[in-house]
Amino acid sequence: MATLVTIKSSPVEDAEALQKAFKGWGTDEKSVITILGHRNVYQRQQIRKSYQEIYQEDILKRLESELSGDFERAVYRWMLEPADRDAVLANVAIKDGSKSYHVIIEIVSVLSPEEVLAMRRAYHNRYKHSLEEDLAAHTTGHLRQLLVGLVTSFRYGGAEINPKLAKTEADILHESIKEKKGNHEEAIRILTTRSKTQLLATFNRYRDDHGISITKKLLDNASDDFHKALHTTIRCINDHKKYYEKILRGALKRVGTDEDGLTRVVVTRAEKDLKDIKELYYKRNSVHLEDAVAKEISGDYKKFILTLLGKQD
Amino acid sequence: MAFNQELEAITQAFSGHGVDEKSLIAVLGKWDPLERETYRKKTSHFFIEDHERQFQRWNDHCVRLLKHEFVRFKNAVVLWSMHPWERDARLAKEALKKGSISYGVLIEIACTRSSEELLGARKAYHSLFDHSIEEDVASHIHGNDRKLLVALVSAYRYEGTKVKDDTAKSEAKTLSNAIKNAQNKPIVEDDEVIRILATRSKLHLQAVYKHYKEISGKNLEEDLNDLRFKETVQCLCTPQVYFSKVLDAALKNDVNKNIKKSLTRVIVTRADIDMKEIKAEYNNLYGVSLPQKIEETAKGNYKDFLLTLIARGG
Numbered sequence: 344m345a346t347l348v349t350i351k352s353s354p355v356e357d358a359e360a361l362q363k364a365f366k367g368w369g370t371d372e373k374s375v376i377t378i379l380g381h382r383n384v385y386q387r388q389q390i391r392k393s394y395q396e397i398y399q400e401d402i403l404k405r406l407e408s409e410l411s412g413d414f415e416r417a418v419y420r421w422m423l424e425p426a427d428r429d430a431v432l433a434n435v436a437i438k439d440g441s442k443s444y445h446v447i448i449e450i451v452s453v454l455s456p457e458e459v460l461a462m463r464r465a466y467h468n469r470y471k472h473s474l475e476e477d478l479a480a481h482t483t484g485h486l487r488q489l490l491v492g493l494v495t496s497f498r499y500g501g502a503e504i505n506p507k508l509a510k511t512e513a514d515i516l517h518e519s520i521k522e523k524k525g526n527h528e529e530a531i532r533i534l535t536t537r538s539k540t541q542l543l544a545t546f547n548r549y550r551d552d553h554g555i556s557i558t559k560k561l562l563d564n565a566s567d568d569f570h571k572a573l574h575t576t577i578r579c580i581n582d583h584k585k586y587y588e589k590i591l592r593g594a595l596k597r598v599g600t601d602e603d604g605l606t607r608v609v610v611t612r613a614e615k616d617l618k619d620i621k622e623l624y625y626k627r628n629s630v631h632l633e634d635a636v637a638k639e640i641s642g643d644y645k646k647f648i649l650t651l652l653g654k655q656d
Numbered sequence: 657m658a659f660n661q662e663l664e665a666i667t668q669a670f671s672g673h674g675v676d677e678k679s680l681i682a683v684l685g686k687w688d689p690l691e692r693e694t695y696r697k698k699t700s701h702f703f704i705e706d707h708e709r710q711f712q713r714w715n716d717h718c719v720r721l722l723k724h725e726f727v728r729f730k731n732a733v734v735l736w737s738m739h740p741w742e743r744d745a746r747l748a749k750e751a752l753k754k755g756s757i758s759y760g761v762l763i764e765i766a767c768t769r770s771s772e773e774l775l776g777a778r779k780a781y782h783s784l785f786d787h788s789i790e791e792d793v794a795s796h797i798h799g800n801d802r803k804l805l806v807a808l809v810s811a812y813r814y815e816g817t818k819v820k821d822d823t824a825k826s827e828a829k830t831l832s833n834a835i836k837n838a839q840n841k842p843i844v845e846d847d848e849v850i851r852i853l854a855t856r857s858k859l860h861l862q863a864v865y866k867h868y869k870e871i872s873g874k875n876l877e878e879d880l881n882d883l884r885f886k887e888t889v890q891c892l893c894t895p896q897v898y899f900s901k902v903l904d905a906a907l908k909n910d911v912n913k914n915i916k917k918s919l920t921r922v923i924v925t926r927a928d929i930d931m932k933e934i935k936a937e938y939n940n941l942y943g944v945s946l947p948q949k950i951e952e953t954a955k956g957n958y959k960d961f962l963l964t965l966i967a968r969g970g
Contacts, residue, residue, distance in 0.1 A: 460775065463812050471818035475811065476855035487847065488803075491855070495810035497778045499788045536791035536806075 344618035346653035350381040354389035357382070358397055361390070370409040372643040379418060380650030383614060387422055413602045414644040420610045421651070426461035429454070430469055432607065433462065433494075437481050441568045444490060445575045446607065447478070449586070451493045452579035456500060463494070485527045486569045492535030493576065499538040509544040512537070513552060516545065520560055520573075527569070534576055546581055557581075584616060588623040595635050602640065605648065613651040621652070657683070659691065663698060670702075672909060673919060674728045674958025724913060729958040732920045736965065740925075744769065744777035745784050747921065748809075752796050757914060759801060760887050761921070762793065766808035767891035768898075771815050778809070800844035801884050807854035808888065814857040824860055827852050828867035835872075835879045843882050853888050865893045896937040899926060903934070904942055907953045919954075919962070927965040935966065 357378055364371035364378075382390065394402040406418055420428055429450050436443040451459050466474040479491050512533045519525035534542070549557045558581060561574040578586045587608050594604035612620060624632045633652050637645060657665070662683045669676035669683075687695065696703040696712040703712040735743060744765050751758035766774060781789040794806050834846045843849055852864065868876045877889040890898040899922050905911065906919040926934055938946045950962050 460812070467812075467814045467816065471814060471816055473812055473814040473855060473857065476814070476851075476857070479851040479855045483847070487851070491807070491851075492810070495807075495812065496790060497775070497782075497788055497810070499782045499786060499791070501782075501786055503786055532794045532806075536788060536794045538788065538791075 344616060345614045346617040346621065347383060347613045347651060348381055348653055348655065349383045349386070352378075352382070352386070354386065354393040355397070357386075357390045358393040358402070361394065361402065362398060365405055365409050372410070372414070373646075375406075375410070375418065376643065376647045376650055379421060380647055384425060388424060391422065410643075412644065413606065413640070414642065414647060416602075417606045417610060417644060417647055420606060421647075424465070425611075426458070426465040427469065428611070429458075429462040430466040430474070432611075433466065433474055434470060434477070437477050440481070441486075444482075444486070444568070444572055447490060448493060448572060448575045449579055449583075449590075451496070452576060453583045456497045459494070460497070484569070485531065486572055488528070489531050489535065489569065489572055489576065492531055496535050498536070501538065502540050503538075504540055504544040506544065506548075509541065509548040510552075512545045513548040516549060516557065517553060517560075520557070530573065534573070534580070539580060542580055546577065584620050584623055587612060587620045588627060591620070591624060591632065592628065595639050602644070605636070605640070609648055609651050617652065659694070662687075662691075663695060666695065667699070669955060670722065670725070671955075673725070673907075673916060673954040674956050675722070675725050676955040677957055721913075724916075728920065729956070729961060732924060732958060732961050735920060735924045736927075736961075739780070740773060741776035741780035742784065743925065744773070745780035745789070747925075748777065748781065748789055749785060749792075752792055754914070756797075756801070759797070759805060759884065761918075762805055763808060763884060763887045764891055764898075764902075766805075766811065767888060768895045771811075771813050774809070775812060800842075800882075803847075804844070804850050804854065804884055804888065807850055811854055813855070816857070817859065819857070819860045819863050821863060824863035825867045827856070828864045828871055831864065831868060831876065832871050838881065843880060843885055849885070853885070853892065858892055861889075861892050865889070896930060896933045897941070899930075899934045900938040900941050903938060903946065904949075907949050909953065923962050923965050927968060931966055931968070 360374060360378055364374040379387065379390075391402050394400065394405075403419060403422055406422065407415065410418055420431070423431060433447050433450060436446040450462065454462065463474050466472070470477065475491050475495050478494060479487055482490055515526070515529045516533060519527055519530035533545070537545070546557050549560075553560070558574065558578050561570065561577065575586075590604050590608055594601035594608070608620070609617065621632045624630075624635075628635070633649055633654060636648055636652065640648065665679050665683050669679040684692075684695075693712070697705065702715055702718050704715050705712050738746070747761055748765055751761035765777065769777065778789050781787070781792075785792070790806050790810050793809055794802060797805055830848055831852065834841070834843060834849050853861070856864070865876050872879065876893070877886045880886050880889060887898070890901075902918050902922055906915050906922075922934075923931075935946045938944075938949075942949075947963055947966055950959060950966070954962060
């Protein structure tokens with residue numbers, strides 16, 4: 344379930360109110376948060392359109408210049424159209440290198456095939472390259488095969504499961520994980536081409552046969568970038584909400600919060616399943632996510648994140 | 657017509673691509689039993705003489721072959737009326753089933769369609785076969801071809817005009833080095849070659865193709881000694897040459913049934929896309945016009961249908 348609290352409004356009024364917030368010395372951040380923090384994706388795109396029509400300016404550019412720091416980055420990402428946002432996140436991750444590839448894995452594993460496609464189109468438009476060509480050019484070996492395979496997949500979306508295949512492929516995955524030099528190509532094939540329901544059946548079969556979940560088994564071997572990526576892939580496909588809870592937990596626990604991770608999860612999931620993720624967080628940490636966030640971050644950034652988390656003023 | 661001319665007409669009616677329905681109706685239809693018996697006795701490649709029992713029977717194998725020829729028109733009609741996405745999905749599935757002799761068709765589909773057309777084919781594949789095309793390609797193909805083919809069918813290439821010439825130049829150099837080093841590391845195992853061919857935009861690859869020629873003096877596909885890679889480069893960089901060659905191979909008189917099918921496939925799938933350019937290239941390469949060649953080698957309704965498809969749009 345979503346955490347975003349939407350308030351009905353006219354895009355023209357919103358655009359005018361935002362313009363007022365920008366005018367003059369400094370910015371009325373409170374208004375920006377109150378307005379944008381309570382609009383869904385459709386409303387936000389309408390506001391962009393209205394703002395462009397009335398003031399002949401892209402509101403994104405205005406936000407970039409009026410706001411700053413983590414707050415600016417969060418609001419900017421929030422205002423982008425989802426497919427465009429994912430394309431931007433992917434591009435940033437590619438530039439950041441191996442420590443950020445998990446973001447790409449996250450995006451393509453959680454989105455539906457159509458949403459991944461929309462992201463790839465947005466990537467074409469923005470960067471004049473295909474996502475896979477940039478990703479392939481920056482990676483090598485098995486890691487490249489896995490990542491490129493993931494971003495180019497267009498998984499079948501049906502509910503059919505082939506139990507025999509689940510057994511065969513669970514065995515293949517087991518063989519591949521067991522040794523460092525296992526048959527990685529087969530593992531990559533399975534993870535990057537099979538449908539999600541088939542993969543879930545395979546993971547379940549793995550647990551039944553070996554008494555341990557495949558993700559726990561992979562933890563032993565997760566030393567190099569490729570195995571880490573393999574681990575992330577399986578976790579995201581298996582249970583992405585649990586995965587996001589872990590990201591949030593890590594983002595808030597570290598000395599020096601990982602604002603990028605916090606922003607990314609909140610902005611991309613506020614309209615989807617952040618509520619479920621919040622519940623998981625509470626179960627795991629006995630602390631409400633809002634309280635943990637309020638402790639670690641401050642200022643307008645904090646106010647904005649809390650608003651997206653569903654906090655009522 | 658004298659009887660000998662009629663015999664010749666019927667032999668002709670049954671040769672080439674498709675059958676000449678009109679001649680069969682006009683000639684065969686009017687022959688009396690004695691004339692038909694003479695026909696059977698004189699057509700030993702169709703009929704087996706049973707001397708002991710004094711009659712001639714059809715060679716079953718020929719009957720099966722003839723079925724293919726009669727049905728060629730129907731297949732062309734069905735393929736033509738199909739949504740292009742379903743068409744490509746079915747062609748891909750058939751190619752996978754037939755095995756490695758047909759993998760060229762997979763390359764053709766993956767490399768000569770636009771990004772959106774390929775995407776559509778992948779969607780149709782989901783709908784028709786309850787699997788993604790990449791999962792079937794990956795699980796059916798095991799050898800060297802797998803990496804390349806999975807990568808090609810999964811591509812969603814950028815289709816805009818922006819090309820970085822420096823990158824194209826350096827990638828041409830990468831390809832040249834890989835080819836020179838092919839003794840030590842076969843091209844099929846070179847991830848960089850696959851990366852370039854499977855992810856770069858077509859415009860970019862055409863720039864790479866041009867730079868490669870400048871560096872090594874030869875065309876890229878001439879230097880690649882693996883058939884699949886050759887086909888990939890041809891389809892991506894010089895599609896009309898590729899299609900002309902496929903058509904020419906098909907428009908011969910005694911070719912196997914897979915090659916024969918490519919005539920229908922190419923004409924139906926390209927009639928709305930670049931048939932004009934293919935006709936020009938065909939003429940350029942072989943000195944004869946494509947319609948004329950089809951007139952000579954194909955028969956009946958099938959021939960008329962193909963000629964109509966080719967003539968559309970000038």
